[in-house]
Amino acid sequence: MSRRTIPATLSLVALAVALAGCGAGGDGSGGAAPAAPAEPPAVAADEALAALVPASVSADGNLVFGTDASYPPNEFTDTDGTTIIGMDVDLATAVAQKLGLTATFENSQFSGIIPGIQSARYEAGISSFTINDERIETVDMISYFSAGTSLAVAAGNPEGLTPDTLCGRAIGVQSGTVQAEDVVARSEACTAAGQQPIAITELQAQTDVNLALTANRIVGMLADSPVAAYAVTTTEGAVEVVGEPYDTAPYGIAIGKDQGQFAQAVQGAVQALIDDGTYAGILEKWDVSNGAIPTAEVSS
Structure with a gap:
């Protein structure tokens, strides 16, 4: 199972600094940071799925994700030291676009992401969270990847x-x-x-x-x-x-409980990306295709 199966009360550093000969670095490699792969194409909105998003989320046009950008290639900072990139970031961006929204990302200590969702600081969390019983007591989770x-x-x-x-x-x-x-x-x-x-x-x-x-x-x-x-x-x-x-176990996008059909909207967006090939393209871009799943599911 993922590194992210441990209870959310444990502290992790939020941001990795650039790996170089004299220190630890942003690409997690132990060598020079590679340039980020090209941005994936924009995704067309699905009006039916967008209609399922609660007004409390959609009103400002943004979908705010909490993430701990210290875990390449899933979520980490680009060579500029501030821009958050990675497989999870590309997928979350496409999910938001499918829902007619713009994804924004806030770098957080991992331990603060789920509490941040519960307090409405974040509208979702994507940070290599493994779906487990403890987590789904406090948030709903939508599967999107499998890792061991x-x-x-x-x-x-x-x-x-x-x-x-x-x-x-x-x-x-x-x-x-x-x-x-x-x-x-x-x-x-x-x-x-x-x-x-x-x-x-x-x-x-x-x-x-x-x-x-x-x-x-x-x-x-x-x-x-x-x-x-x-x-x-x-x-x-x-x-x-x-x-x-x-x-091996699935990763999940975390969202707050009791938000109407929001979980179904996110699940529908992930499934649409799987079905139309966008999902496969994102995983291929980051060379993680062996973690692909065929079906997105809601755990609540």
Whole structure:
């Protein structure tokens, strides 16, 4: 499952700084930040879906999303350090357009997004949230992607690592993620079996975990599958992913409860984008097509 399955009370940093030789950077790569891919074409509004959006949301013509822009390629900042880009951003922009609205994005600590939806600061949240029972007690969620956990290592896998052979090794994870829980559980299993515990490096930003790997301060990292795959493509061959993702689960767009047919409007917009090929184009742009789902569903 995603890094985003942990309860929303946990704090994450909101913004990753640019990765360079002397620090951690905005593309999460451990190398120079690539230029953002071209913008996808605008999407035509669907009047029937737009009519389902409550007036409290549509009145100003904007759909305000909260996001934690520190998780490339899903949501992160462009080379200017301020513009928020990514797969989630492109998809949310297209959803808003389908509903006759303009998407705007506010960078937030991850822990503040769902409370921000509940307080009406944000009208929606898109930030690699995994749909789980705890979340749908407080928000409705519309599925749009599937992700698992991947193990990324130095190119060539010199340590011969797999997710089940991490005992005694230096492994990095981002704080407040399912991977942080996973690596602790794996370490406890190591000691229960009489082996050395995992040497865990837990950092606030995923970009810092990526940098620790490329700088050889750790020998592997556990992260969401699209994030690990993106690190491979942006480190000039320094990183590779071992095996297949595990514990896959859907991401969801979060919206407030008790908002009439808003959830159905968002679900209809995502499904329309899937059906007309816009969705596939966005995923292909960010090289995350293996996370595509055929059907958007509402969890409430």
